[in-house]
Amino acid sequence: MLEKQITKEVCKFIKLRYPNVIFTVDTSGIRLTIGQATQMKALRSGRGIPDLLIFEPRGNHKGLFIEIKKDSPYKKNGELKKDKHLEEQSEMLCRLNRKGYVAFFCAGVDECLIAIKDYMEL
Numbered sequence: 001m002l003e004k005q006i007t008k009e010v011c012k013f014i015k016l017r018y019p020n021v022i023f024t025v026d027t028s029g030i031r032l033t034i035g036q037a038t039q040m041k042a043l044r045s046g047r048g049i050p051d052l053l054i055f056e057p058r059g060n061h062k063g064l065f066i067e068i069k070k071d072s073p074y075k076k077n078g079e080l081k082k083d084k085h086l087e088e089q090s091e092m093l094c095r096l097n098r099k100g101y102v103a104f105f106c107a108g109v110d111e112c113l114i115a116i117k118d119y120m121e122l
Contacts, residue, residue, distance in 0.1 A: 001109065003070050004029065007051060010068065010112045014054070018120060023054040048092030050103060052112075058102075058122035065096055065103040066115060072107040 001009075007025055014023055026049045032040065050065040057063065067073075073086050080090055089105070096103035102119055106112040 001070065003051070003068055006068055006070065006109050006112065009109045010052060010066075010116070013113055014116065018056075018116075021054060021056045021120075023052065023056075026051050026053065046092075048088040048090075050089070050093065050096070054116070054119075056120070058119055060100070061102045061119075061122070062100045063102070064116065064119045065093070065101050066112060067093060067103075067105045068112060069105055069107045073105050 011023070011025065014021060027040070028044075028049065029051070051068040052064075052066040054064040054066075067089050073081055073083075073090075075081055080086055093103040093105070104115070106115050
């Protein structure tokens with residue numbers, strides 16, 4: 001399943017299970033013209049914004065942000081795979097965690113749904 005399909009399934013789940021939760025997805029994966037892409041880049045703080053942004057405080061956390069992946073971004077030994085884009089995303093997730101959000105990678109629909117359920121039950 002492609003990341004965009006995973007994202008659609010996850011959003012459908014949130015709307016059904018948590019209808020009052022405010023959330024959005026990052027639009028950087030959408031195909032745009034060069035001019036549109038340039039405009040959108042100018043409207044961001046930087047690279048690596050997570051795919052799914054759930055603006056729902058729980059416990060001591062301000063919200064849940066998930067970088068959705070088709071497959072795990074980690075090697076079998078637990079290290080992040082060597083990839084500049086993954087490294088940028090990982091750094092952003094760390095920055096968000098330091099600011100009081102819960103932010104991490106999730107691979108596949110099931111992992112995303114479990115993470116969302118766990119967060120919402122805090």
